[in-house]
Amino acid sequence: NAGVMQNPRHLVRRRGQEARLRCSPMKGHSHVYWYRQLPEEGLKFMVYLQKENIIDESGMPKERFSAEFPKEGPSILRIQQVVRGDSAAYFCASSASTGLNTGELFFGEGSRLTVL
Amino acid sequence: DAKTTQPTSMDCAEGRAANLPCNHSTISGNEYVYWYRQIHSQGPQYIIHGLKNNETNEMASLIITEDRKSSTLILPHATLRDTAVYYCIVRVTSKYGGATNKLIFGTGTLLAVQP
Numbered sequence: 001n002a003g004v005m006q007n008p009r010h011l012v013r014r015r016g017q018e019a020r021l022r023c024s025p026m027k028g029h030s031h032v033y034w035y036r037q038l039p040e041e042g043l044k045f046m047v048y049l050q051k052e053n054i055i056d057e058s059g060m061p062k063e064r065f066s067a068e069f070p071k072e073g074p075s076i077l078r079i080q081q082v083v084r085g086d087s088a089a090y091f092c093a094s095s096a097s098t099g100l101n102t103g104e105l106f107f108g109e110g111s112r113l114t115v116l
Numbered sequence: 117d118a119k120t121t122q123p124t125s126m127d128c129a130e131g132r133a134a135n136l137p138c139n140h141s142t143i144s145g146n147e148y149v150y151w152y153r154q155i156h157s158q159g160p161q162y163i164i165h166g167l168k169n170n171e172t173n174e175m176a177s178l179i180i181t182e183d184r185k186s187s188t189l190i191l192p193h194a195t196l197r198d199t200a201v202y203y204c205i206v207r208v209t210s211k212y213g214g215a216t217n218k219l220i221f222g223t224g225t226l227l228a229v230q231p
Contacts, residue, residue: 102209105160
């Protein structure tokens with residue numbers, strides 16, 4: 001039973017390029033949460049998605065950042081025109097959608113973005 | 117969601133019990149107490165959660181005071197691999213998942229287990 005899978009684990013981009021981070025939730029999970037962790041800082045909630053819907057994007061920067069969770073395939077966090085301040089670890093978590101949800105979020109190992 | 121207060125850091129000797137406190141004096145009646153930890157550079161890991169009764173699993177025990185204003189996470193026999201940042205989070209929980217189940221992380225407690 002594979003856990004939450006994130007790729008790439010490490011990504012290097014130059015300023016102005018685009019970064020795409022992918023997250024495959026645990027089998028049977030249809031809820032995905034994205035978090036960002038800047039160097040030496042805590043985890044900050046970015047966005048919560050269900051299949052094909054963004055439900056809560058209260059933590060997403062207003063510009064350059066977008067997220068999707070299509071009917072088929074992984075969730076994608078997209079950062080356009082990256083800047084050095086985007087360098088961080090991006091974590092994805094998933095949770096179950098059935099009535100058996102205990103509130104536990106399962107996290108992936110993260111994708112580390114470095115902007116040169 | 118209620119705010120939590122944790123010490124910034126703690127030390128514990130290997131093999132001894134680690135007791136990590138958390139204050140949540142504004143917790144609501146329907147809010148659960150969750151504990152997660154983050155070992156350096158890894159994704160956060162769920163440890164345990166509870167509403168008002170004490171809870172125990174293979175990783176830890178959670179002791180919640182009767183008034184629910186504070187709790188303690190107990191690692192009974194700490195090992196070097198338990199060195200991590202421990203987060204205490206309180207929130208409502210929907211058994212159907214959803215936005216209410218998002219976790220808002222504070223600064224946590226850095227537990228350093230010493231050999």
